[in-house]
Amino acid sequence: MKQIFLSRKGIEVKDVPEPLIEKGKILIKNLYSCVSPGTEISSLNSIKKNTLKKIIEKPQVLKSLINVLRNEGIKNTSRVVSRKLGEFYELGYSSSGIVEKIGEGVTKVSRGDLVACSGGGFASHAEKIIVPENLVVKAKKRENLPLYSTVALGSIAMHAVRRSKTSIGEISLVVGLGFIGQITMQLLRASGVDVFGIDPNNDFLNKSKKDGFKNVYNSFEDLSKKIPQEVINIGFDSAIITASNKVEDLLNKTFRLCRKKSRVILVGDIDIKINRDEIYSKEIEFSISASYGPGRYDSTYEIDGKDYPIEYVRWTLNRNMKSYVNLIDNGKINIKSLIDRIEPVQNAVQVYSEFNQKKRPISCLFKYSSNIEKIFKPKIINPNNKSSVPSSALVGVGGFSNEIIIPNLLKLKNYTSLDYLCVKKPISFLNSSSFYKNINVVNDYNSLLKDKLLDVVFISTRHNSHWELTKKALQNQKHVFCEKPICISIKELKEIKSFFTKQKKTPILVTGFNRRFSESAKILKEFIEKSEEPILLNYTVNADKLLPNSWVYSNEGGGRNIGEACHFYDLILYIINDKFINIQVNSINSNYKNQKKTDNFFVSIKFSNGSTANLNYSSAGTVNKIKEIIEIRNSNETIIMENFQRIILIENNLKKIIYSCKFPEKGYQNQYETFFRNLKLNKFSISLEEQIQAMNLCFQVEELL
16 A cells, blocks of 8 residues: 655655554545644654754753663664664544444444544554544545545644633634634634634635635734724633744733733644743633643553543543534535645655645645555565574564664574564554565564464564464464563463463473573572572662653553563572562552552562562662662672673672673573574473463562552
8 A cells, every 4th residue: 555654855655565453443444634734844844854953952862862872882872873764754643534444342433434533653644544443433424525534633623722711702813824723713713703813824814814704914913903992902812822833922922912811722833932921910821732632642542442431521532523523514614615735645745845835735635546456465585495594583673673682683693584574554564674674574463473484483562462472373383482571461371371281282482581691690690509598689670760651551561560570570580599488569659749550669579498589660769870780698798780781799898890791781692592592402491480480470569569
């Protein structure tokens, strides 16, 4: 299928495989998609900026780059930067079309329904898209499909109008009469509001006048000269700013025109420089309107499909979308007058270039053929060539795969041939194909497993899919290396036990517990084995702070204890090598400063030989460049491991560095080598019992949390 992408070269139309149906999602044949001039042209201009300037403008990116440089060195950092610079990005977030397939659990639409769709990364400029249920609404009239494709932009305008609390008979000002500004004016007028507008673009002003808006002006000064006296006496009841240009002092100029206790809503991307006197004396309510409405950026709403109760949240983003579609169908707003052009997707380069010109269209739709084209088939490099080493496939090509798994596997040519990368999204297919030109990239996991020449499957997807993907691979007699955690629930762990109990002969399954394969782990284990008495182990993890809406906290991630701490439990169990008999758990109250329950927790583990291990996992405090510290004490000595980079032995108050390396060495490559060496002997490089024991401990901690 054809899809529009953004790259360092600018706009490109590429052929990519169509997305495959997923649980809770809907496969839609796009018929129209709407260009968002502000957002998309901003992205186009941003990608052309000088790389150094972009990094300086985004402190978080600079910080991340410094961390990679510190931990990986300049060579690996250069590789990461090179890959990022060569990436493609999806464009578009508003479209309309017809439902082709529905995933398991979808109830609101059926195959063949007309729909309007929204959401970046979902409602893209592509012939086919896959969209979560809460970002889709049913539509009625086929003739209105072009208009429905503006649903996301209309919902942005509608959410801003709702936030402004403007009521019948009031007077409102719209600053910025681009596409969203024009829709905003129409929504206000449909609500019985007297509307004024400002925009320096005379073409946009003329568009408004043709739609019956008389009070539109090209500047604040022009408005101030011609505004009716009655409006001057009262001031605007509300103002909605949809401008995205950098007009100097725009906010304060807006405040001056508003009455006391008015409401000002910001939608556009402008510099927020507020003169306190302008807003303070009038007690103006200033708010920012974020996207389409409540539910936006909430993964439990958007991805998991959990709705907000209507009695508490009347207008969610989905209800805004429905309301907007209804207004179009009922003729309450005239969106047709705002559509300047409808172009085939093949003309994308020309369309975007025109949006960057001084005299530009206010809007444009892309139109897609209603005919089903032949299915895209990825090019297969050297098919059916059986080499002397096991053939491997990697499922999931995210950051960890790109930075750790793929580089290490490519170094192990004497152990394996990395023949396939399996991805889910068309954008992932395009990026992976562009960067790894000598590896086959596919998007159909089930078909991949049918390849009889494939021996090993590496799994590095979101955590909630690990066991399901692992189980399918094992059932197809493929050996599996699954990144931690191997599962995210006790139920799944029981399935793993059951699978290996019932099968007489099974493929090998190993979890990516890499730390036990590090040189540091070997030294710590030897230290404990030489101790003739119980030891005390303190393991401190300085965890990164995550955004509250991070996928790690969602059903996809399972939380930080299951998703990450399983690593640390495995290492503790490995180096102490004894049965744990008791655990105690404490954590900081999850209501404190919106912290999650697994952001800061502390686990004490008692072993049958009398040893005790404490895991202190915390994202609190200042950022520490030493992420992990293990301190082990016996009656006479103390050994301290710092970040898998340095180990210090303390005896009789004398410190001795017994191990050091330039960068943290966490055992990745050694684990992969050991995995393949044991594979030749049909042996587990980590026993199944040990893998299950680590996850058992993990789930016991989760219950106590």
